[in-house]
Amino acid sequence: MTFEELLRSRWSCRAFRDEELSDELLDDIFRVAQRTASWCNTQPWQVLLTRGAATKRFAESLSAHVRGNPPSPDLEMPAEYRGVYRDRRRGAGYALYASLGIDRQDMPAREAQMMRNYLFFGAPHVAVITTDRLQGTYGAIDCGGYVANVLTAARERGVATIPQAAIAVYSGHVREFFELPEDRLVVCAISLGYADESDPVNGFRTERAEVADAVTVVDR
Template identity: 40%
Template sequence: MQDDFATLSRVMNSRYSCRAYMEKEVPDADIQAVVTAASRVPTWCNAQPWHLIVTKGDATKLFSNALVKAAEDGPMAPDFDWPEQYTGEYQNRRRVCGYQLYEALGIPREDRERRNEQMLKNYTFFGAPHVAIVTSEADLGPYGSMDCGGFIAAFTLMATAKGISTVVQASVTGFAPTIRKHFDIPANRLVQTAISFGYEDAYDPSNNFRTQRAAIDDVINIRS
């Protein structure tokens, strides 16, 4: 079992948010294997509320075109409200992540044009050949979202174990009405998130930094 722990830890520690991809597509069989394995996560009453729409080829390009147009035309309208604010340690972690990205790309803080160009890459999925839209039944409320969160984490880990890189993108789901219309998603299903994935471009500078994690004493309090 120690070997299992070490193996899973290596996968966990190698996972990161990939922001540049090669054009090569992931075989359907590997996508299905990742989803099958990720579906073993625990859920409330074994509800397994997630459903995925996965794009490839022209479907990815058409979806990207729709998102870019939505981003140019109007404000976001996510199915879930964005956080009201980030404060304290949460704000600090958010800022550090942004600083690391722009430093890796050589984009100075005052260069708003290049920062905006980088932001818009969210809607071309950073060049990923695939994007998975994750939805859940609206009636399941926050518990459905919690279950989907477990699945999303497992998806990224199982993908990493197969040499597939991922990035989970809340920014994409900011345009939920566009997503719902584009894929004909019923009104009773909530757009939870998007996962762009494919094979990393290891030479792109945006993939050359890693975010840090909180110290163990900051996240656990063992009592007796």
């Protein structure tokens, strides 16, 4: 596929098969993403990549923590969703629940689906992306570019992914589980593996704004 085709066909997978990826395939994906541009070539990203029993232990530990503890993000979360940002967020949420046949008023079912974030939607691998604390905002921005390239490299190789800020909302527990040093900040996680094509949730797609909604040309 061309680069445009890769971007158009990539989606956030919310149901994975339990089949693990080979070491060679994982190495290939992250080797390509390592070419990501960064401020002064600092390459601030570091990745903790789980497989096998480690993924299961992390899912069990994180799920239990989420049920009984408040959020503890390393990075500031959005203060509020207003206007078009609120509309886009709601639209994505409504489409997701519709694909699963979950009514807007069915709060138990919505809660159960939300908790699947912390089971990584059944993915066999989770990549926790961290940045260097001293690199500040621009270190996190560089990590965003890295994450985008991981997603695209994976898609090119037939691997499904979903980037998850939900994991970073509980950075304190992530830090404790992986014994992260204080100089590392949790940016997000990426769950990855092979998609379960039989699950209806994987037929759900989000929309994108028009170029004119995002780009203003200044010519004088």
